[in-house]
Amino acid sequence: MSVNGATTSGELRAHNRVRLLRAVHDGGSAATRSRLTRELRLARGTASVLVAGLAEDELLHEEPAPEHGRGRPTQVPGPHPRGPLALAADVREDAWELAACELGGRVTVLDVRPHDGTPEGALVPLGEAVAAHTSRLGHRVIGVGVALAGPVRFGGLADIAHLGWRSVDVPALLGLPRPAPGAGADGVTLGNDTAFAALAEARRGRLRDVRVGLHLHVDFDLGGVLVVEGRPLGGASGTGAEFGHMPLDASRPIRDRPCMCGATGCWGMDVGANALLRHAGLEYGGGRGREQAERVLATSEEAVAACAAALGRGIAALVNAHDPEVVTLSGHGPELAERAGETLLRACEPRLMAIRRDHPPRIEGSALGWRGALLGAMESVFDVFLTPEGLERWRKTILTRVPTRPAGEM
Amino acid sequence: MSVNGATTSGELRAHNRVRLLRAVHDGGSAATRSRLTRELRLARGTASVLVAGLAEDELLHEEPAPEHGRGRPTQVPGPHPRGPLALAADVREDAWELAACELGGRVTVLDVRPHDGTPEGALVPLGEAVAAHTSRLGHRVIGVGVALAGPVRFGGLADIAHLGWRSVDVPALLGLPRPAPGAGADGVTLGNDTAFAALAEARRGRLRDVRVGLHLHVDFDLGGVLVVEGRPLGGASGTGAEFGHMPLDASRPIRDRPCMCGATGCWGMDVGANALLRHAGLEYGGGRGREQAERVLATSEEAVAACAAALGRGIAALVNAHDPEVVTLSGHGPELAERAGETLLRACEPRLMAIRRDHPPRIEGSALGWRGALLGAMESVFDVFLTPEGLERWRKTILTRVPTRPAGEM
DNA sequence: ATATTATGCTCTAGCCGTGAACAAAAGCCT
DNA sequence: AGGCTTTTGTTCACGGCTAGAGCATAATAT
Known part of the structure; x- marks a missing residue:
């Protein structure tokens, strides 16, 4: 959010790629391409180039719109079948839930497990689950967001007074890299369930707009x-x-x-x-x-x-x-x-x-009920990803994965 | 602040003009051109074009830097002698103060007067003073910012409980146009002295960065x-x-x-x-x-x-x-x-x-003492001005004032 | 079947920032 | 004093970007 302005003509393209992808994500991949073009005030030609580029980078995939108006039918850009996935976890006082989320916000619950309320009891199994799914899903995992029932300092230390957690080193117990200050760097974001629930509410709930x-x-x-x-x-x-x-x-x-x-x-x-x-x-x-x-x-x-x-x-x-x-x-x-x-x-x-x-x-x-914290954890991962830097990183992994185009292609 | 990104190549120029002018203003017109170029990560050529354009629009005026290093001496961009002025007023419980402020933040106090604490007693004379100075200074006045000792709703209605002001129509008593919601439109910004003092502190005081x-x-x-x-x-x-x-x-x-x-x-x-x-x-x-x-x-x-x-x-x-x-x-x-x-x-x-x-x-x-509210009122006026739209309006007034270039000029 | 309508695609024009080469203007060294 | 070094300002060719027009496309309406 609040992607700050392009300065050079080179950054313009990156900035507009982010804007388009952000609009697809925030709209739950329901908006049609023609509508996105209008709302983002792009020329049709520009939108064409952008969508083509994002599709080539395995970020977007267009499908025909289900409903037609009068003229030529438009397409609906949605998540690419080999596109990015955010892992999101909601660690509550007595259980946790882990899910994989596509661009656009579709959630697939991967695992739900009760725990004993201790840092180790809660976090170690979660870390194992995260590692298992990450290796299964490979490069598609762009980050992990974890909601906790109390404040988490930037380094990743959690204090949950009513559970007796004091300066619990969450990244260490999860076996994940430590998030950098500001916004979680390698795609690891830790946060308070309240803040994440609020984030989700702001993006997909009653606090929208x-x-x-x-x-x-x-x-x-x-x-x-x-x-x-x-x-x-x-x-x-x-x-x-x-x-x-x-x-x-x-x-x-x-x-x-x-x-x-x-x-x-x-x-x-x-x-x-x-x-x-x-x-x-x-x-x-x-x-x-x-x-x-x-x-x-x-x-x-x-x-x-x-x-x-x-x-x-x-x-x-x-x-x-x-x-x-x-x-x-x-x-x-x-x-x-x-x-x-x-x-x-x-x-x-x-x-x-x-x-x-x-x-x-x-x-x-x-509008989101108890799902808010989980959805907010997802949003926090996509917030790091949907930036010029995040998309550039993704493009590089795609390029190394598919080093050259198939021979016959123009 | 937080000028949101350029989308088209045309907006790039406007965006960079704002960035440069904002840097000059925030730095108190003390930064040299070479330093600004570095800090804004502009190519020297780009900075050249930008400064020239802003100077032609009577926004900036370069003077030689007082101190020299080793190489070619650089210039210091500062306010243009016919450049924009913000009027700023601080209305306290028992007196008000009116000042004219240049780009860069230099303040010239125009008037200080005690009052009786009633809406009319405080605001009508202030409005007259504003009108007099505005007509004297002509097109250079880009807006008026007024700090009050209590909350002001977007329409311009002030409620100062401890003075007995209830829904006082400030713009009407001042004889100024009503500010639009969001950010004051025609350059009229009204606000709480606390919020303005905080704004000044954020820009030029201890809350900087x-x-x-x-x-x-x-x-x-x-x-x-x-x-x-x-x-x-x-x-x-x-x-x-x-x-x-x-x-x-x-x-x-x-x-x-x-x-x-x-x-x-x-x-x-x-x-x-x-x-x-x-x-x-x-x-x-x-x-x-x-x-x-x-x-x-x-x-x-x-x-x-x-x-x-x-x-x-x-x-x-x-x-x-x-x-x-x-x-x-x-x-x-x-x-x-x-x-x-x-x-x-x-x-x-x-x-x-x-x-x-x-x-x-x-x-x-x-860091600003009792001057904070006044300075914040100034900043709020420049915040409206230092935007692509604000600068475009100014450029138009300059063009109508000097309709054609002198004949011999290329 | 034809006209209408909205959308997608392609190509050119115009604008912008970059970066290199060059000019300018100072301080430094001999 | 004169030449060298250093830093800054200016100019210009170049590549990249978006806008917008013209055309192609694919549906609906008549």
Whole structure:
């Protein structure tokens, strides 16, 4: 995203290749070539050359459009059958999921496995699965994106307070190269599930085309990020997305209680599966009790209301500060909003600044459900790939794979 | 900023003109041509053509560099004597200041006047001054930027709770065209002083080249914004920068007290001139009492400590959430930090997440002092101007002003 | 079957940045 | 002082890129 401008005429071509491929990807490879040509304001001739080049590089493959208008039928550019694949993994507190994703966003789940919540128990088998699929799929794998249930610093160190993970060296346990600062270099991207869910929401969900949005992810604890112009704000060391660890008008019992993160009175202590279990008087922590929490969510009016009210109070504070256009909820968030929407709004509205009350932001459930984090991990891999540098690397591997054209070809 | 890429070869030229002019402006017209050529990675020939074109358009004017190295001496491109000027105004609670700013950032103060704090009393005379200077300076005026002490919605409606301004139609009172959503259209940009101070800090202060920074502006009340990649985040309707209106662990007496903004327990109620006056038992509100507040700041250890502690508590919360690299303070902020830095840090540190404590962000005073808001207003005008569209408009006015070249010229 | 319409392909014109060769203008060395 | 070195500015031939026009193509509408 935000591919910054070409400077020389040589870079123009690379820049336009990226634009076209990005448009295909973002459109879920559903847009027709004529439509892409129009939307990207390309001349038909230019589009022709670009598509031909991308097809030759095994990035795109055109098929006839299923529906016709009046004139000559157009083609639909989609992923090439030998084209790039992004591996994406979502590591939750009690299980992980691994998938292969084509350009355009089609997801094929490769593996789902429960784990014991320890760094080794979760990550070593995942690393083995990644290695197996990578060697099976060969050069087509352009990178691996991994979503984790807590902050990951740029080096790849993860801290998941409520699981007791402290400075866990994720790349080492996975057996993957360490991602470089900025954007993961060799195609390895690690990130917070909240940030990834927000990224997916920005690309394929309710935050699409929204300039400023707020995304909140409710799982065992609560994560939140601001999404600006299609990108979640990652922070200076890659560990933004921690809105849950602000003391936002905490409820009385929580206000002075230490949070596992090391701070006090964190908002997130009042929202999420752990909070539901606490309200119901059950044991909580350590990433255990997903089923019990879901039962509480389904049955305990009171626990749900307490969570929803806390959620609403915090949302008001964040809306005051950031003025988002939309607030989206993922994880357990949509269910909280559905089961206790009134409570949520009654907690939120009076805490808004007067000038926000006229046009409060919409509060919406995610369009992607629990799939958000996985899809965001995919997007983060394609974000590295869909750049002039990424495509150039791919072109080189293709060229070495097929060193010369078949003899008879012109 | 973030001029998005050229697509056609024609746009390349426009894009590079912008890049060069932006580099001159951001460098305070101190960089030599040879250095600019290197830094922008232009061929010397290209730079030659670009500079010549910009000089012909009366945008740039080269003068010999004062210092020489070994080889042929280079030139320093600076503002053209008939070049563009940005008018910038800073409207504070009790006075306003109007200045003309050249490309490169040189500021000439045109007028300073106290006012009575009412919308009419403040804005009508300012509008008259703007009109007078605009007609005097003619086509050179490319826009007017106005900083106000509170949020301004995109249409131009200002709400300054602590002055009792509600939906004040700023463009109407100033007699200026209404700015369009997004970026002010005809060169009129209105904004929050906090956001503008942050913008200036990002371009010419301590947030330069910082990816994620947090800027806090302490005046009568407290404003705060996140600065990401050189731009303060404006929110969906232009009214972001309101970190002061989150209930961040407010001190006991404030916690349940209504804020003038309409919410409850706002952080800003504990930090700023109004809070100082309140701590000292003096009357406060309505933008009055700047001198008394300064006296309290200079003399009352206790009031200063209370403010600094509240500031530190809030900073901790924001650092947890956003992971900034630097926190900068403007307005009274630097003095608070200087007079009670220990108190501030002692309030901040224990409230940080454990993972933030290893590398907490630097907390620094602004490099621009009280000038920040004015400079930011200037930058916002140049941000609209330093685009392909802005430069094209300027070129057209120059062409109509000098319709044909002198006869003898080739 | 023919006209209409929208799309894809091919080719030329025009613009742009590159990079090399050359000119210019200083400092440095003898 | 005079020649050498170093750095910068200027000019120009060259290759690359996109635009746009003209033509070919393949469907629908009449």
